[in-house]
Amino acid sequence: MQIYLVGGAVRDKYLGLPIKDRDWVVVGAQPQALLSLGYQPVGKDFPVFLHPETHEEYALARTEKKTGAGYTGFTCEYSPDISLEADLQRRDLTINAMAESSTGTLIDPFGGQQDLEKKLLKHVSPAFVEDPLRVLRVARLLARYAHLGFQIAPETFTLMKKLCANGELSTVSKERVWQELQRALTETQPWHFFETLYHCNAWPSLLPALDPADYQIFQQPQTLHFFQKACEQFTDSVQRLSAFFLTAVNYPVTSHANLAAQQKTKRLLNQLKAPRIYVEFSSFVAGYHTLYFDLLNWPAEHILAAFKQLHAFHQPQKLDQFIQVCGVVDGLYGSEIFTQMLLACRNVKSEHYLQRGFTGILLGQRIEEAQCAAIQQLLDG
Numbered sequence: 001m002q003i004y005l006v007g008g009a010v011r012d013k014y015l016g017l018p019i020k021d022r023d024w025v026v027v028g029a030q031p032q033a034l035l036s037l038g039y040q041p042v043g044k045d046f047p048v049f050l051h052p053e054t055h056e057e058y059a060l061a062r063t064e065k066k067t068g069a070g071y072t073g074f075t076c077e078y079s080p081d082i083s084l085e086a087d088l089q090r091r092d093l094t095i096n097a098m099a100e101s102s103t104g105t106l107i108d109p110f111g112g113q114q115d116l117e118k119k120l121l122k123h124v125s126p127a128f129v130e131d132p133l134r135v136l137r138v139a140r141l142l143a144r145y146a147h148l149g150f151q152i153a154p155e156t157f158t159l160m161k162k163l164c165a166n167g168e169l170s171t172v173s174k175e176r177v178w179q180e181l182q183r184a185l186t187e188t189q190p191w192h193f194f195e196t197l198y199h200c201n202a203w204p205s206l207l208p209a210l211d212p213a214d215y216q217i218f219q220q221p222q223t224l225h226f227f228q229k230a231c232e233q234f235t236d237s238v239q240r241l242s243a244f245f246l247t248a249v250n251y252p253v254t255s256h257a258n259l260a261a262q263q264k265t266k267r268l269l270n271q272l273k274a275p276r277i278y279v280e281f282s283s284f285v286a287g288y289h290t291l292y293f294d295l296l297n298w299p300a301e302h303i304l305a306a307f308k309q310l311h312a313f314h315q316p317q318k319l320d321q322f323i324q325v326c327g328v329v330d331g332l333y334g335s336e337i338f339t340q341m342l343l344a345c346r347n348v349k350s351e352h353y354l355q356r357g358f359t360g361i362l363l364g365q366r367i368e369e370a371q372c373a374a375i376q377q378l379l380d381g
């Protein structure tokens with residue numbers, strides 16, 4: 001049997017980037033050969049094994065045949081006769097379809113190295129369209145490599161548009177979409193992921209609740225600029241996504257908490273099956289960003305309610321994160337007054353009221369009154 005390093009590890013090595021995961025392809029072997037060497041089988045659909053010591057993935061060379069709709073609608077065939085080239089040919093992009101032998105020889109039948117030099121994300125073969133997940137993968141890889149000058153090859157972009165137009169993209173499970181989106185948020189320039197999906201008309205399939213009026217983020221450079229700035233200022237993916245929805249979604253501006261905006265963002269994030277931490281923070285930012293730029297006109301009890309909704313007493317960093325996101329969109333006003341208010345509220349001690357005989361609901365009311373008075377003092381000051 002021969003073993004080759006393949007996929008992202010070879011790509012990143014030739015890009016001079018650190019290698020995260022190493023995937024291997026095994027040619028000329030039966031599953032039994034790997035099992036007898038102590039490799040552990042994983043996955044029920046593919047002949048993939050984990051190395052007994054490194055736990056890296058070793059897959060038997062395989063080809064894939066389209067048998068139905070969607071990204072799971074294919075069967076895979078493997079045998080010791082399947083060549084390395086045949087395995088590489090089923091892959092998405094030329095830069096992902098290179099292999100390296102144990103002696104360091106590059107095997108590059110589809111011009112991956114040349115495309116690395118040309119900085120092109122280009123499909124290997126027309127079979128690209130057999131897997132709609134690739135629309136998301138290519139958009140994500142652009143988010144990762146655009147800062148190095150990479151672009152999507154026009155002919156690949158045409159295939160991506162085709163996958164969006166023929167409904168294939170809708171067959172990708174919400175969980176996989178979220179997985180790609182969340183990974184895209186950690187890349188260097190996440191906005192390319194969102195923008196690429198707009199230009200190939202993927203959003204109606206991926207997130208039907210995002211209405212066309214919200215696409216203005218992609219049509220007006222100054223709006224997209226806020227999201228870009230947010231991604232440059234913070235790397236936290238929860239904050240980055242909240243900045244996307246704050247700038248993308250067409251909310252009416254109000255001088256108080258905007259519950260409609262909060263609900264709409266919640267609906268969008270739930271449609272994406274985003275984890276709770278994303279849903280709560282993004283919808284809070286959407287509903288309460290007026291608190292940031294209109295603070296002095298807010299009643300003290302509403303400010304206190306906002307702090308509570310954000311769980312700012314237990315997690316004060318959330319208030320900082322909220323201020324940072326709003327600051328990108330509305331200009332930096334500074335966080336000092338918010339920090340002072342939070343501190344003043346936290347300085348209201350329950351023991352003080354307990355000693356005076358307050359318990360239960362009355363105790364809660366007294367504490368809230370004192371916290372509102374402390375906030376008011378700062379508003380007046």
Ligand code: CTP
Pocket residue numbers: 006007008009020021023090091092093096097131133134137
């Ligand atoms: N692959 C593919 N089509 C997919 C998924 C994966 O062709 N839908 C191929 C690509 O050759 C890819 C390899 O399988 O390089 C490994 O996939 P994966 O580990 O998911 O991605 P990487 O390319 O290694 O990228 P990353 O650095 O994001 O993990």
